[in-house]
Amino acid sequence: MRKLGFLGILIMVISFTSCVSNKDMTYLQGVEQQYAQYRDMTTTYSLKIGADDQLAISITSRDNKLISIFNNQTLIGSGVGSSQASTQNTQAGVSYFTVDKDGYIRFPIFGKIKAAGYSVDELSDMLAQRIRQEGYIQDAIVTTRIINYRVTVLGAVKNPGVVQNTTGERMTILEILGKAGDLTNVAFRKNVKVIREQDGQRISYTIDLTDPSSVFNSPAYFVKQNDLIYVEANKSERVKGSTGYTYLSVVGSFVSIVASVASLIISLTR
Secondary structure, rough: HHHHHHHHHHHHHHHHHOOOOOHOOOOOOOOOHHHHOOOOOOOOOEOOOOOEEEEEEEOOOOOOHOOOOHHOOOOOOOOHHHHHHHHHHHHHHHEEEOOOOOOOOEEOOOEEEOOOEEEHHHHHHHHHEEEEEEOOOOOOEEEEOOOOOOEEEEEOOOOEEEEEEOOOOEEEHHHHHHEEEOOOOOEEEEEEEEEEOOOOOOEEEOOOOOOHHHHHOOOOOOOOOOOOEEEEHEEEOOOOOOHHHHHHHHHHHHHHHHHHHHHHHHHHHO
């Protein structure tokens, strides 16, 4: 009987160690208490343009003929002018630019213009104001989008890979993880890494998705172009494939079989 008791205890230990606490799985724990009342957002965030960003800048006017002088006749990725692209761009009022390493674009008529450090709205307003002030298009409306805004998501998510932001608008880490299919059951939610290149330097942030303060107050809550998000697996998943884990799995299976056979024998001999 002592042997059977030992086997039962061992089975229970193996079963419990394979389980993950609900406390480790739930996002934003206690958020209903922390944000029971409306809170002012202490900071606002707008996506900033950086070096190597690809921009789509569109100019609209009631007189489409006035727009053509601001077409740069370049299709992103071609490296040279394209007559077909030029026609398409002129008709749509869209021109494409790559921000150089110094943060400038070469804008038709105006030449080099500083783009890095501005938000897309700030650059649009600056260009529209200059176009109107210099008498080119009095009713000019300018819209700027970042078209190569992408974030890489790796690790314990359902759909790892590159997430494209086609709108060019700001996105949060929660939105990005949602687009990656959410975290898997083996993900360690308390140690999500965001690796960012900024001003020629690389910096890493750690976010605990179970803690609302860690999420909402993190500098990485709003993701930036080319961020890398890595979701670590929990400890039980990380040891899978190791010799020790394989040994324990075999032993656990063997113990389960022995316990089942022993229980059957006891039942039959009673």
